[in-house]
Amino acid sequence: MAEPYYLTTAIHYPNGRPHIGHAYETIAADVLARFQRLRGREVRFQTGTDEHGLKMAQKARELGRTPRDLADEMSGYFRELFDKLNISYDRFIRTTEQDHHRASQAIWRAMEANGDLYLDRYEGWYSVRDEAYYDESELIEGEGGEKLSPQGTPVEWTVEESWFFRLSKYQEPLLELYHDNPEFIRPETRRNEVLRFVEGGLRDLSVSRTSFDWGVKVPGAEDHVMYVWVDALTNYLTGVGYPDDGDPLRKFWPADLHLIGKDIVRFHTVYWPAFLMSAGMPVPKAVFAHGFLLNRGQKESKSLGNTTDPGELADRFGVDPLRYFLLREFSFGQDGSWSPEAIVSRNNAELANSFGNLAQRVLSFIAKNCGGTFTATAPVLDVDSALQAKVRQACADELPVAFEKLAFAAGLEAWMQAVFACNAYIDEQAPWALRKTDRARMERVLATLCECIRNLAVAVSPVTPRASERILDALCVPADRRDFAALQGNERADTVRVDSPAPVFPRLELPAEAST
Numbered sequence: 001m002a003e004p005y006y007l008t009t010a011i012h013y014p015n016g017r018p019h020i021g022h023a024y025e026t027i028a029a030d031v032l033a034r035f036q037r038l039r040g041r042e043v044r045f046q047t048g049t050d051e052h053g054l055k056m057a058q059k060a061r062e063l064g065r066t067p068r069d070l071a072d073e074m075s076g077y078f079r080e081l082f083d084k085l086n087i088s089y090d091r092f093i094r095t096t097e098q099d100h101h102r103a104s105q106a107i108w109r110a111m112e113a114n115g116d117l118y119l120d121r122y123e124g125w126y127s128v129r130d131e132a133y134y135d136e137s138e139l140i141e142g143e144g145g146e147k148l149s150p151q152g153t154p155v156e157w158t159v160e161e162s163w164f165f166r167l168s169k170y171q172e173p174l175l176e177l178y179h180d181n182p183e184f185i186r187p188e189t190r191r192n193e194v195l196r197f198v199e200g201g202l203r204d205l206s207v208s209r210t211s212f213d214w215g216v217k218v219p220g221a222e223d224h225v226m227y228v229w230v231d232a233l234t235n236y237l238t239g240v241g242y243p244d245d246g247d248p249l250r251k252f253w254p255a256d257l258h259l260i261g262k263d264i265v266r267f268h269t270v271y272w273p274a275f276l277m278s279a280g281m282p283v284p285k286a287v288f289a290h291g292f293l294l295n296r297g298q299k300e301s302k303s304l305g306n307t308t309d310p311g312e313l314a315d316r317f318g319v320d321p322l323r324y325f326l327l328r329e330f331s332f333g334q335d336g337s338w339s340p341e342a343i344v345s346r347n348n349a350e351l352a353n354s355f356g357n358l359a360q361r362v363l364s365f366i367a368k369n370c371g372g373t374f375t376a377t378a379p380v381l382d383v384d385s386a387l388q389a390k391v392r393q394a395c396a397d398e399l400p401v402a403f404e405k406l407a408f409a410a411g412l413e414a415w416m417q418a419v420f421a422c423n424a425y426i427d428e429q430a431p432w433a434l435r436k437t438d439r440a441r442m443e444r445v446l447a448t449l450c451e452c453i454r455n456l457a458v459a460v461s462p463v464t465p466r467a468s469e470r471i472l473d474a475l476c477v478p479a480d481r482r483d484f485a486a487l488q489g490n491e492r493a494d495t496v497r498v499d500s501p502a503p504v505f506p507r508l509e510l511p512a513e514a515s516t
């Protein structure tokens with residue numbers, strides 16, 4: 001039986017169109033989902049939109065629309081984008097869906113039954129943009145002397161009747177959780193931040209609002225809606241059928257990984273496990289916080305006029321080159337700065353000139369000079385087995401080990417080194433010269449290369465699924481030889497068959513205006 005693997009992204013606020021940060025996170029999660037499937041795991045992969053809360057209500061009011069209408073339109077753009085980016089989600093959840101309201105009310109009742117919810121008055125500094133209250137001590141000063149949240153967003157002194165969650169009760173259990181599971185929060189810097197925060201003491205958390213009604217109603221107190229983060233975090237349980245104690249919940253909970261950005265670590269590693277402990281549910285196995293993407297070193301914003309539509313980037317550069325760039329260029333967990341020039345140069349150097357060129361040179365040579373098929377009979381030389389061993393080590397060992405740790409750039413670096421080794425081998429062995437002098441040796445060289453290309457295409461397929469599929473189709477690789485299990489061992493395929501190879505990674509050019 002395949003081992004289950006439940007993976008989620010954050011759910012995105014559909015108060016505007018998706019930006020490159022949304023694409024980055026979801027592509028990384030998709031790579032991981034595809035990777036785990038190729039490792040033989042039974043994967044459930046969820047993404048979606050976080051549609052409640054004051055931020056949505058205010059944006060809709062500003063536009064003279066209902067929040068539902070705004071959510072319907074914007075959520076549609078997220079879904080369209082993820083389909084374009086070839087995101088293999090099993091569920092795209094919307095928090096306005098019926099089963100999500102049911103799950104949120106169920107977790108609320110479970111926390112209440114455990115004595116962890118009580119009614120009180122709340123006063124504090126509230127940031128609508130972050131949907132969070134802050135302590136006076138956490139605030140920073142803006143340029144005009146005004147108070148701002150630690151994220152630099154405006155805060156307002158707010159007083160309201162509110163339900164509270166006894167977060168303070170969970171300080172010790174949380175510290176124990178972090179202590180017993182050092183991998184629960186990654187990377188290490190984020191873990192240290194959370195440890196410091198929780199060690200500093202936890203205050204009870206305001207978890208309902210009466211000032212607006214766009215949210216999940218509090219059961220038994222219908223003039224309150226839940227604080228948006230209570231319902232948002234619960235999406236991870238909704239997706240596996242909670243509160244029904246059936247197959248998906250039993251099989252996939254606790255989640256293996258919540259993949260999120262660095263700005264929402266506290267919600268996922270403090271509030272969420274505390275809610276779950278209170279509701280008597282197991283906590284997720286791991287939370288990984290990736291870094292932020294900057295546009296030529298700057299945060300994208302409407303006022304700077306540097307916002308990017310990730311769908312347009314995909315149209316301009318291709319889906320697979322964009323996916324490859326995002327995982328190859330930046331160390332996952334750290335911030336990164338992107339530019340069109342960097343996408344083009346990464347694509348041209350590594351995908352077009354190195355891997356694409358290798359595959360195209362070898363496959364079209366076989367199509368032209370061997371009628372598309374042959375069986376190699378000449379002996380395997382040491383150079384052949386050395387190359388094959390190097391490629392196999394990169395594809396079946398180094399890349400998977402790195403990807404398991406979410407060290408995508410390091411895994412792709414090992415893969416790239418194997419591509420370089422193949423290109424060096426092809427130059428040295430010069431099969432085009434052997435065509436006239438030693439056809440049997442030429443066939444052995446080509447068979448060795450085809451096996452290497454199969455390994456390389458399979459290993460990179462979580463990142464470049466369409467291109468890999470086209471290469472594997474051209475190599476006539478059967479469906480059951482396209483996963484990591486099929487890269488084990490020392491087998492060789494002596495019989496090679498190639499069918500209509502075509503270049504899969506074109507060289508990209510920068511339009512004149514972008515290169516100046």
Ligand code: ME8
Nearest residue numbers: 010011012013021050232233260261262291292293
């Ligand atoms: O935070 N680079 O939604 P969101 C990389 N609804 N990642 C970025 C980014 C950037 N420039 N900007 C944002 C929310 N992100 C909540 C989550 S989960 C139960 C609720 C990441 O639309 C961000 O860190 O503001 C988050 O993981 C995701 O995009 C959605 O952000």
